[in-house]
Amino acid sequence: MSSSRKVVELFYDVTSPYSWLAFEVLCRYRNVWNINLKFKPAFLGGVIYGSGNHPPALNPKKLLYMVSDLTLLSEYFGVPIFQPSYRPEKGSLNAMRFVTAVSEREKQGDMLERVSRELWKRKWRSHKDITQPTSLTEAGIKAGLPSNEVKEILTLSASQPIKDKLKSVTQEALEYKCCFGLPFIVCHVNGKSEVFFGSDRFEVMAYFIGEKWMGPYPYNPIAQK
Ligand SMILES: N[C@@H](CCC(=O)N[C@@H](CS)C(=O)NCC(=O)O)C(=O)O
Numbered sequence: 001m002s003s004s005r006k007v008v009e010l011f012y013d014v015t016s017p018y019s020w021l022a023f024e025v026l027c028r029y030r031n032v033w034n035i036n037l038k039f040k041p042a043f044l045g046g047v048i049y050g051s052g053n054h055p056p057a058l059n060p061k062k063l064l065y066m067v068s069d070l071t072l073l074s075e076y077f078g079v080p081i082f083q084p085s086y087r088p089e090k091g092s093l094n095a096m097r098f099v100t101a102v103s104e105r106e107k108q109g110d111m112l113e114r115v116s117r118e119l120w121k122r123k124w125r126s127h128k129d130i131t132q133p134t135s136l137t138e139a140g141i142k143a144g145l146p147s148n149e150v151k152e153i154l155t156l157s158a159s160q161p162i163k164d165k166l167k168s169v170t171q172e173a174l175e176y177k178c179c180f181g182l183p184f185i186v187c188h189v190n191g192k193s194e195v196f197f198g199s200d201r202f203e204v205m206a207y208f209i210g211e212k213w214m215g216p217y218p219y220n221p222i223a224q225k
Pocket of ligand 1: 015016017018019044053056180181182183197198199200
């Protein structure tokens with residue numbers, strides 16, 4: 001195994017519960033594996049339609065499967081998704097512009113991580129709105145941002161450079177020919193790259209980057225909860 005740092009890029013959207021699972025697992029592994037983990041906030045709608053795919057929940061059988069799958073996965077991965085359902089609702093454009101603005105403004109520290117997690121919790125645990133400015137404000141404050149900064153981030157999130165940034169990250173994912181959904185994970189090691197769709201590819205990903213998959217809890221691999 002080479003000693004050079006491996007880069008793992010996670011393209012995600014907070015409207016995607018499977019992205020939440022991948023995000024939490026990679027956060028747990030980033031100090032266990034020799035990786036530089038890069039978060040790439042993207043827009044799921046842009047990925048789905050831009051790749052010619054269809055929203056998976058439009059297929060009633062797939063929807064039924066996803067609901068039971070997520071219930072079990074939430075337990076397995078220890079990520080508190082609560083009674084998952086895929087009710088038709090507004091998209092995640094505003095939320096992901098907000099997340100992009102946080103990412104552009106707070107280049108240092110873990111604020112991007114905290115705000116993303118709050119939005120996932122809000123949508124997938126508490127089943128609250130993540131489209132309105134008041135909702136984004138609440139999530140930002142819960143993540144630890146002072147209210148004046150949240151206000152600035154909200155204004156920034158409606159600006160052209162932030163809209164363009166979210167578009168370009170989404171496009172960056174789509175430029176990998178086999179990107180059709182999220183989470184989309186790109187691993188770079190020793191000059192080679194490999195892509196993975198989903199939060200269920202960690203074993204193969206570990207094999208590709210030359211690290212060991214130790215289950216969802218790498219600090220305590222035998223613990224199951
Ligand atoms: N098997 C994957 C499923 C991931 C998944 O369903 N992602 C949704 C967004 S939440 C998606 O983009 N689906 C596109 C598709 O299934 O074609 C996993 O366990 O993570």
